[in-house]
Amino acid sequence: MSDLIEGYLGETVERKKSRMPAKLDYIQSATGLFLGLFMWGHMLLVSSILISKDFMYGVTKLLEASFIFDGGSPIIVSIFAFVIFVIFITHAAMGMRKLPGNFKQYQVMKSHADNMDHEDTKLWFIQAFTGFAMFFLGSIHLYIIMTNSDAIGPYASADRVWSEWMWPLYILLLLAVEFHGTIGLYRLAVKWGWFDGKDPKASRAKLKMWKKSLTYFFLILGFTTLAAYMKIGMDHADKAGERYQPTAKVIEYKINDGRVA
Ligand code: HEM
Incomplete structure (x- = not known):
């Protein structure tokens, strides 16, 4: 509990610098990187x-894993989805630390952002909004x-x-995840x-181009x-609930003259 308070204040009661915020930031980056790459695969x-x-x-x-279990074992997918769920909630909890605590704070941040007209600051607002939406939609x-x-299957x-x-x-x-995912990976790279290379300014322009292309894609x-x-x-x-039979099985069924082998 005291760690949490430390993390929130960024310093211990004795006013020593705490490593907690950096640790939480690292967890947020690592879970974000994992989820971003997972979503591309997904x-x-x-x-x-x-x-x-x-x-x-x-x-x-x-x-x-039908190559191990005859006909496949859906429980493997359930276990995997549970692991993703835990990582997803951890990432969201880390992200929540950075949301404004009340409407007044939000208004102050928003007016600063509007005055600055800085693209990366606008991206932060998109991240906060899409992240908030995904917390509900992704959980469902x-x-x-x-x-x-x-x-899970074609039908x-x-x-x-x-x-x-x-x-x-x-x-x-889909809208929330595509914007949140690519912006998140871009912000991580920055x-x-x-990918800073010799000329960080040119690299950032290239990264922005990648961000845009991947979002569109x-x-x-x-x-x-x-x-x-x-x-x-x-x-x-009209046949909702009926499961898909792969072509190979249908052909086998016809060859066997309607008898299930
Ligand atoms: C292990 C975890 C996951 C599994 C097994 C999974 C599986 C699936 C499947 C099978 C579909 C096709 C539609 C359906 O069957 O309902 C789907 C669609 C979708 N999933 Fe996931 N999903 C996972 C995690 C996630 C996460 C974490 C997100 C984002 C927060 C997500 C976002 C979406 C979206 C946006 C679609 C619609 C995509 C489209 O139709 O283009 N999924 N998912």
């Missing part, structure tokens, strides 16, 4: 539906995935998106000087993917 995996339903089915089974998604890991996911009304939440979450990929799930979900609405 978006690529979810977008497997754009290649084909069979491909998305194959990716799902691979993540359920993670909880549903964690407790329904056996319902199960599309039914959740369309028939179970997840698409409005995904639109908001903060820790990862993942927004386009994300919305195209969401549109694909919505379309499949719409077409499948």
Whole structure:
């Protein structure tokens, strides 16, 4: 508890400098880096539906470790989602330290930011707003995935998106996560000087260009993917709940003349 007070004040009761804020900052950076990179991987995996339903089915089974457990084991996905959830909450808790404590503080910060007209200060406001939104939206998604890991697949996911009304939440979450993720990774690179090189000013301009391109790329990929799930979900609405059978299994079924082998 005294550590927390120290962390908040940035100094101990004896007025010695505390290492706590630096430690918490480091935890925030490390969890942010992990989550940012995880989200890129997540978006690529979810977008497997754009290649084909069979491909998305194959990716799902691979993540359920079907190469070890016959037919895959969704509990692995639940455990993984739980770990991500813990990292997500830790990151959010670290971020909350930096939010204004009341409306008056917010007004002061906002008017400073407006007067400065400094791009990186504006980015901070976007981070605070999108982070706040993600705390609710991301928690709902993670909880549903964690407790329904056996319902991930071309039809199960599309039914959740369309028939179970997840698409409005995904639109908001997608916007928040894409801005928050790329801005966060950009700010990390600037903060820790990862790509400073010989001319930090030129490197920062390059980093900004990367930030913008990656934001566009993942927004386009994300919305195209969401549109694909919505379309499949719409077409499948009258059979919602029915699971996808991969083409190989359907062919096997037909060869066996309708008998399940
Ligand atoms: C282990 C953790 C996670 C798993 C297994 C997972 C899984 C999935 C799956 C299967 C979908 C497809 C739609 C569906 O089945 O409902 C999806 C969509 C989505 N997820 Fe996650 N997710 C995880 C973590 C996260 C986190 C932490 C975020 C952001 C805070 C997130 C944001 C999104 C968004 C925005 C979509 C919609 C993407 C689109 O349609 O383009 N997910 N996720």
